Amino acid sequence: MNTSAHNQALGARGEAIAAAFLEGRGFVILDRNWRNRYGELDLIAYDGRALVAVEVKTRSSDGYGSPLSAITARKAGRLKRLLLDWARAHGTRAPELRIDAVGITLCDTQAPRIDHLRSIL
Amino acid sequence: MSRAVCRAAAITLTGLEGTAVMVEAAVSQQLPGMAIIGLPDASLAEAKLRVRSATAQLGMPVSERFVTVNLSPASLPKQGSGFDLAIALAALAALGHLPAAELPQVAHLGELGLDGELRRPAGLLPAAVAARALGFRRVMVPEACSAEAALVPDLEVIAMPDLAAAVSWYRGDRAAERITAGHGGERGRACVRDHQRGSPGFDDPTLDIADVVGQPEAVEALTVAAAGRHHLSLLGPPGAGKTLLASRLPTILPDLTADESLTASSIAALGGVSLTALVRRPPMESPHHTASKVAVIGGGDSGGVRPGAITRACHGVLFLDEAPNGKYTYGQCSSQIIHLDPDSDLIPLNAPPCPHCDSPVMIPWADWWECPRCDGKRLPDAAHQVPDSGKLSCSSLFSYEAPRTERTLVMFGLFRRTSRGNSTPVYECGYAYPHHSEQPHYHVGHPRKKTQSMAKGTGPFDGDTRYANTGVPPNPPGTTNPPLARGQ
Numbered sequence: 099m100n101t102s103a104h105n106q107a108l109g110a111r112g113e114a115i116a117a118a119f120l121e122g123r124g125f126v127i128l129d130r131n132w133r134n135r136y137g138e139l140d141l142i143a144y145d146g147r148a149l150v151a152v153e154v155k156t157r158s159s160d161g162y163g164s165p166l167s168a169i170t171a172r173k174a175g176r177l178k179r180l181l182l183d184w185a186r187a188h189g190t191r192a193p194e195l196r197i198d199a200v201g202i203t204l205c206d207t208q209a210p211r212i213d214h215l216r217s218i219l
Numbered sequence: 220m221s222r223a224v225c226r227a228a229a230i231t232l233t234g235l236e237g238t239a240v241m242v243e244a245a246v247s248q249q250l251p252g253m254a255i256i257g258l259p260d261a262s263l264a265e266a267k268l269r270v271r272s273a274t275a276q277l278g279m280p281v282s283e284r285f286v287t288v289n290l291s292p293a294s295l296p297k298q299g300s301g302f303d304l305a306i307a308l309a310a311l312a313a314l315g316h317l318p319a320a321e322l323p324q325v326a327h328l329g330e331l332g333l334d335g336e337l338r339r340p341a342g343l344l345p346a347a348v349a350a351r352a353l354g355f356r357r358v359m360v361p362e363a364c365s366a367e368a369a370l371v372p373d374l375e376v377i378a379m380p381d382l383a384a385a386v387s388w389y390r391g392d393r394a395a396e397r398i399t400a401g402h403g404g405e406r407g408r409a410c411v412r413d414h415q416r417g418s419p420g421f422d423d424p425t426l427d428i429a430d431v432v433g434q435p436e437a438v439e440a441l442t443v444a445a446a447g448r449h450h451l452s453l454l455g456p457p458g459a460g461k462t463l464l465a466s467r468l469p470t471i472l473p474d475l476t477a478d479e480s481l482t483a484s485s486i487a488a489l490g491g492v493s494l495t496a497l498v499r500r501p502p503m504e505s506p507h508h509t510a511s512k513v514a515v516i517g518g519g520d521s522g523g524v525r526p527g528a529i530t531r532a533c534h535g536v537l538f539l540d541e542a543p544n545g546k547y548t549y550g551q552c553s554s555q556i557i558h559l560d561p562d563s564d565l566i567p568l569n570a571p572p573c574p575h576c577d578s579p580v581m582i583p584w585a586d587w588w589e590c591p592r593c594d595g596k597r598l599p600d601a602a603h604q605v606p607d608s609g610k611l612s613c614s615s616l617f618s619y620e621a622p623r624t625e626r627t628l629v630m631f632g633l634f635r636r637t638s639r640g641n642s643t644p645v646y647e648c649g650y651a652y653p654h655h656s657e658q659p660h661y662h663v664g665h666p667r668k669k670t671q672s673m674a675k676g677t678g679p680f681d682g683d684t685r686y687a688n689t690g691v692p693p694n695p696p697g698t699t700n701p702p703l704a705r706g707q
Contacts (some may be wrong), residue, residue: 163275164283166252174250200249213283218250 108204112156116200119212120152132184139180142168145175151181156202164199166213174219176198225312227322228355229290229305230346231297234526235485237349241291241323242302244309249285255306257290257610260298266331269300270307273335273382281310301340304329304359307382308389317389322410325360326378335382337361344488346480359385364493369399370484372477375398428467437464445471464504465538472501472536479534486526486533502535676689694705 117127120143128149129142141152153173154164178199185195201213229240240257253267265286274281290297305327312319328346329337339361340346347368350358357375360368366637367379376399379385388397432436441464475483475498483498506515506528517526529537 164251164280167282169250171250180512215250216248 108158109154112202112204113154115156115202115210115212116152117141117156119200119214122137123214125150128190129184129188132180134180134183134187136183137176137180138179139177139184142181142184144192145193148194148196149181149185149190150196150198151177151184152198152199152200153177155205156204158204160203162165162211166199166215169199169218178219223313225309225319227309227312227319228324229327229355230326230436231295231299231302232342232345232349232489233289233295235345235349235482235489237346237353238292238295238428239350239353239355240295240297240302240305241306242309242327243287243289243291244306244313245287246284246313247287249304251282253281253286253288254312255288255290257288257293258296259290259302260296262300263302264289264299265298266306266603269303269331269333272308272333273331273489274307274311275385276333277337277386279311279314279316279386281307281314283623286310286313299340299342300330300338300344301328301346302370303331304379304382304385304627307331308385311386314387317386321389323577324355324357326353326355329361329379331382337363337385339364339367339380339493342485342489343367344370344494345485347374347376348485350374365399367488367494370494370497371481374400389492399453418479426467426470428471431460431464431467434460434464441468442471444468465536466503468536468538474499475534483534486531489526490492502532503538504532505538534647538680565591570596660696 113130117130120141123128125143125145125146127141127143130140132139132142139151139152141150143150153169155168157165157168174197178195181195181197184190185192196217197219199215199218203211203213204216205211224243224245227242227246229242230237231240232238253271255264255267259266266515271282285403288300288310305322308317308327309319310320311317312322326346329345330340332338337360343360344367345363347358347360348371351371351374355374357377358368359377359379362378362380365376368374368376368378371695377388377397378399379388379397428438428441437460445522446632474480480497480499483502486492487496487498487502510528512523513527532538
């Protein structure tokens with residue numbers, strides 16, 4: 099398996115873990131991997147009050163720091179625009195829009211470490 | 220896991236004045252990062268990178284969360300890298316890595332290396348002095364300069380080699396040997412001479428008043444000035460020995476008292492060099508007469524207040540050579556920059572000779588002159604107005620233009636005001652030797668020009684082989700130097 103395919107598989111696995119984690123916390127997953135010309139949203143969820151775009155970042159070790167530190171302010175700003183685009187495309191209304199981030203560190207031997215940040219903007 | 224807001228204490232210096240700074244750290248739900256607010260300067264703002272790296276090396280990264288660090292009081296500008304330790308500990312406490320209860324009771328002073336090593340920040344000693352004055356019982360300092368902090372009496376010094384040791388300390392791993400009680404520098408007396416500051420040449424421990432050959436009146440003048448902490452000006456032609464005399468004044472001054480010693484040491488420690496012993500001998504500063512205003516008075520910018528020659532001469536001797544050549548006119552200056560001891564004043568005066576014994580050594584008091592040769596006789600002053608001492612201050616020195624009748628004028632300032640007996644405090648504001656307005660001038664024995672005393676063959680260089688070939692005749696056997704010839 100080459101590096102790119104490995105990373106894609108890692109990302110997909112992380113997103114599945116994040117979706118299960120969020121559902122366990124009462125989120126309803128509305129959409130996954132929605133994309134338009136400006137980029138991609140990993141997960142779109144509804145937590146009973148807010149429409150939430152969730153960016154999932156997965157790493158197989160923390161040798162290069164926390165996965166969350168890979169999300170830059172620029173990327174967070176792009177997520178906000180994408181969430182507005184998604185809401186417009188789907189005609190969804192919510193009293194609150196929010197961007198969350200989920201950082202997942204996968205270890206071969208242990209359970210994945212999940213770090214959920216709410217409202218990162 | 221994490222607490223809402225954690226606080227650790229630190230000290231910021233404005234000149235020598237210390238202010239307690241509470242470093243507050245709060246973790247918030249934002250993307251990982253760190254923000255330092257509370258008017259940091261550039262080097263303090265870079266602390267976030269040092270702290271992130273040092274904590275990551277420790278295995279407790281603060282880089283997984285957003286940490287807001289506030290330096291309170293937020294409106295006071297803060298400089299330097301000495302806050303690194305407090306910032307790192309407050310951030311780690313906010314992330315739940317160590318208990319935060321004790322952090323506000325200890326003043327933390329230390330700069331972090333990227334690997335977590337602790338280094339000395341500039342001005343460690345004055346910060347430790349300020350910590351004690353502000354009521355802290357303990358300071359945590361880098362191990363390398365624990366001796367410096369331990370110079371402060373009544374202060375417990377916790378010496379830490381690195382951040383990991385500091386974290387384990389707060390977690391309860393308290394090795395007793397890390398604490399040093401401040402001993403007030405009692406152990407450091409042996410190396411006092413190493414920390415004399417001032418121009419090269421004046422620090423020389425081999426200098427001694429005994430080096431002065433002859434010049435009995437000038438030596439007496441120095442002795443009176445040293446004993447009474449008077450200001451002094453010396454007039455004489457080139458080569459008369461004014462600089463030689465002046466450079467020996469610190470050698471006959473007594474050791475500094477404990478408080479003076481701490482102040483002088485604090486000023487010495489404002490620079491980058493670590494002190495291991497208190498400055499116990501009076502410092503001497505001799506700024507050149509072309510020295511800039513900033514060099515003499517001190518200055519600074521947003522990066523902090525820097526002491527000038529006046530400040531570094533605190534409790535010692537300020538030696539202004541060749542004063543009439545330069546103007547030494549510096550006008551008003553801020554007391555914060557100068558950091559004079561509140562009892563300090565510098566007043567050059569021109570003393571009249573004593574009408575009874577013709578002594579040139581006169582001490583001006585608030586409204587009378589004292590002649591030390593006439594057994595302390597107090598002489599009401601009619602002809603010579605003593606300036607209103609209440610109006611005189613340090614700045615009056617700098618607007619004082621020395622008379623240009625002689626090429627060289629040396630002035631000493633001893634920064635102290637004393638009270639005597641039961642009288643109200645008055646300024647012991649100096650005396651002149653010999654007085655420039657006396658005509659003809661009595662030239663303190665000149666080795667090349669044959670002054671009156673030398674023409675009689677009774678020069679003050681008797682028996683000194685250094686003057687063997689200068690043409691100065693020796694004293695005839697059985698004669699002594701004549702009394703001063705003056706006012707003819």
